Amino acid sequence: MALLRLDNICKKYNQGELAVMAIKNINLTIEKGEFVSIMGTSGSGKSTMMNILGCLDRPTEGHYFIEGEDVAQFNESRLADIRNKKIGFVFQSFNLLPKLSSVENVELPMVYAGVGRKQRRQRAVEALTKVGLEKRIYHKPNELSGGQRQRVAIARALVNDPSILMADEPTGNLDTKSTYEVMGIFQQLNDEGVTVVMVTHEPDVAQFTKRIVVFKDGNIISDKPVENRTLREGAVS
Amino acid sequence: MNIYECIKSSFFNVFSNKMRTFLTMLGIIIGIASVIIIVAIGNGSQAAMEKEFESFGTGTLQVSLVSSRDIETRDLLTMDDYYMLKELDGIEYISPTYSGSNAYVKLLDPTETNRANVTGATGDYKYINNDNVLYGRYISDNDVEMRNNVCVIQDTTALKVFGYCNEDVIGEKIKIKSWKGTTKLTVVGITENTDTSSSNYSDEYPENIIMPITTCMKVFTGSTLGGISIVLTDASQSEVMQERIIAALEDFHGNEDKYYIMDTTDMVESINSILSYVTLFISFVAAISLLVGGIGVMNIMMVTVTERTREIGIRKAIGAKNRDIRLQFITEAIILTGMGGISGLVIGYIGSVFVGNIVGISPVMSVTAIAGAVGISMLIGIIFGVAPANKAALLDPIEALRFE
Numbered sequence: 001m002a003l004l005r006l007d008n009i010c011k012k013y014n015q016g017e018l019a020v021m022a023i024k025n026i027n028l029t030i031e032k033g034e035f036v037s038i039m040g041t042s043g044s045g046k047s048t049m050m051n052i053l054g055c056l057d058r059p060t061e062g063h064y065f066i067e068g069e070d071v072a073q074f075n076e077s078r079l080a081d082i083r084n085k086k087i088g089f090v091f092q093s094f095n096l097l098p099k100l101s102s103v104e105n106v107e108l109p110m111v112y113a114g115v116g117r118k119q120r121r122q123r124a125v126e127a128l129t130k131v132g133l134e135k136r137i138y139h140k141p142n143e144l145s146g147g148q149r150q151r152v153a154i155a156r157a158l159v160n161d162p163s164i165l166m167a168d169e170p171t172g173n174l175d176t177k178s179t180y181e182v183m184g185i186f187q188q189l190n191d192e193g194v195t196v197v198m199v200t201h202e203p204d205v206a207q208f209t210k211r212i213v214v215f216k217d218g219n220i221i222s223d224k225p226v227e228n229r230t231l232r233e234g235a236v237s
Numbered sequence: 238m239n240i241y242e243c244i245k246s247s248f249f250n251v252f253s254n255k256m257r258t259f260l261t262m263l264g265i266i267i268g269i270a271s272v273i274i275i276v277a278i279g280n281g282s283q284a285a286m287e288k289e290f291e292s293f294g295t296g297t298l299q300v301s302l303v304s305s306r307d308i309e310t311r312d313l314l315t316m317d318d319y320y321m322l323k324e325l326d327g328i329e330y331i332s333p334t335y336s337g338s339n340a341y342v343k344l345l346d347p348t349e350t351n352r353a354n355v356t357g358a359t360g361d362y363k364y365i366n367n368d369n370v371l372y373g374r375y376i377s378d379n380d381v382e383m384r385n386n387v388c389v390i391q392d393t394t395a396l397k398v399f400g401y402c403n404e405d406v407i408g409e410k411i412k413i414k415s416w417k418g419t420t421k422l423t424v425v426g427i428t429e430n431t432d433t434s435s436s437n438y439s440d441e442y443p444e445n446i447i448m449p450i451t452t453c454m455k456v457f458t459g460s461t462l463g464g465i466s467i468v469l470t471d472a473s474q475s476e477v478m479q480e481r482i483i484a485a486l487e488d489f490h491g492n493e494d495k496y497y498i499m500d501t502t503d504m505v506e507s508i509n510s511i512l513s514y515v516t517l518f519i520s521f522v523a524a525i526s527l528l529v530g531g532i533g534v535m536n537i538m539m540v541t542v543t544e545r546t547r548e549i550g551i552r553k554a555i556g557a558k559n560r561d562i563r564l565q566f567i568t569e570a571i572i573l574t575g576m577g578g579i580s581g582l583v584i585g586y587i588g589s590v591f592v593g594n595i596v597g598i599s600p601v602m603s604v605t606a607i608a609g610a611v612g613i614s615m616l617i618g619i620i621f622g623v624a625p626a627n628k629a630a631l632l633d634p635i636e637a638l639r640f641e
Contacts, residue, residue, distance in 0.1 A: 095554070108555055112558075156555065
């Protein structure tokens with residue numbers, strides 16, 4: 001059974017009289033353990049794709065199976081549950097809550113999952129340790145660098161042990177050094193078995209992944225494995 | 238998300254902008270404080286009023302002459318009326334009353350006097366006035382008949398006149414000064430002064446002295462009664478008895494429409510109802526200020542939701558359900574108004590003591606008012622928090638995340 005399977009997914013937006021098809025009849029399967037990048041120019045439909053994959057939005061037509069369960073027409077509350085337990089999000093602009101410390105930010109998904117206080121703290125610290133921020137757990141986002149903030153966001157995405165990690169231009173706001181750091185973390189997590197789907201428009205960032213799906217005008221125009229993959233320092237190929 | 242987490246996070250958010258929180262709460266604080274002050278002072282004056290009438294004795298009928306110009310000599314109430322009414326059926330206690338005017342009692346320091354309220358009555362007055370005899374005895378019908386120069390004073394008066402209050406006071410003499418000169422009266426009894434409130438009346442007449450009506454009329458050279466106080470055997474028969482008493486008096490004097498009877502129970506009731514109307518009206522005005530405060534809270538909550546659109550988007554993206562978001566914002570509104578309510582309660586309490594001091598009424602705090610104030614302020618939080626909370630809950634996560 002595929003981890004994610006999209007079956008004839010369409011998304012239509014009504015802009016006044018005009019109905020715009022953002023994505024058309026998309027069929028896509030992602031297996032467990034994959035590291036996929038979704039590429040395309042702006043307006044290609046890759047963001048719409050990401051929103052549907054991340055259960056932030058519902059497709060107008062088609063079926064979307066996550067671990068065999070069709071979530072395409074789930075109601076708001078059940079989608080929230082899926083986002084909480086099966087999906088981990090990493091955003092371009094980090095999207096951390098500025099008034100909370102790193103560890104409190106990482107605890108947040110567990111608050112909504114109903115995890116107890118002690119266990120929450122323990123798991124949040126573990127997740128922060130995993131991304132190398134064990135010394136920054138009480139820092140507020142504005143006391144951290146961009147790369148560190150994104151690592152906090154990754155820890156937050158991982159902490160509920162999701163089936164899939166969704167990253168939307170995760171390196172878009174980072175310098176080259178931090179980009180390498182963050183992509184290295186994604187590769188390492190993927191090596192440990194985490195499935196990662198990432199939207200990017202930077203080809204060199206996509207080179208870190210294993211498979212590139214290219215969108216254009218709402219269609220998939222190319223879907224192939226990455227050759228000459230960029231590997232993080234110290235990785236065993 | 239459990240309720241504990243929700244409350245904790247709401248407190249965090251409310252306190253992260255202290256100035257705004259304070260200004261938002263101000264409307265509620267003022268509203269609740271004014272309600273508390275009004276209710277406490279209202280209850281206080283009601284209690285003071287009841288106390289005043291209690292010493293009078295509720296359920297008492299006061300027979301008096303109407304105040305009008307065409308009163309003739311034959312209409313005046315005299316002791317004969319008392320003896321006549323005394324024979325009527327259905328009367329438990331009856332006492333004629335006569336008030337000595339402009340009387341002063343000499344205090345321990347012979348150069349000092351205090352204004353006194355001197356009442357002439359009969360033995361039954363003890364029951365009409367609900368007097369509790371501490372030492373000695375009350376005036377008796379024998380005193381009335383013999384025009385004895387005796388009196389009953391209150392414990393507070395005894396302290397001021399003799400410097401002590403015990404059995405030894407009985408048999409001592411007090412001096413009453415009036416325009417007629419000084420009269421010496423032997424104290425035969427001491428009653429308890431139950432009037433603890435400081436009303437204007439008790440300030441003006443600090444001493445209450447009761448003496449046989451005949452003696453009183455002799456001292457103050459009066460021949461007509463101030464009135465006749467009656468306690469009925471059956472209070473529910475008040476209306477029937479009032480008619481019978483009036484009829485008997487009119488028959489006795491051969492006149493019409495010269496007498497009226499005041500039922501103190503009715504009077505307390507009507508004063509209370511006026512007071513409660515006044516309280517109700519002022520409370521209504523205070524309720525409007527609460528409403529305005531509530532709208533202020535709603536306004537700020539709306540602004541907060543807009544400001545925190547992105548946060549709401551983030552929370553939704555990581556798994557917050559609509560109801561989690563709604564609960565959080567309603568909780569924040571309740572915390573705002575609830576804290577405002579509690580602060581208003583404290584300020585209202587202090588304020589009512591302060592206002593009470595100025596107007597001379599001891600404020601009465603009721604548990605109902607306190608619970609009501611806190612309850613109502615929280616209710617305002619719920620009512621005015623729902624709209625902003627719904628706005629927050631129904632935000633589209635994608636739109637919210639895009640918000641700058």
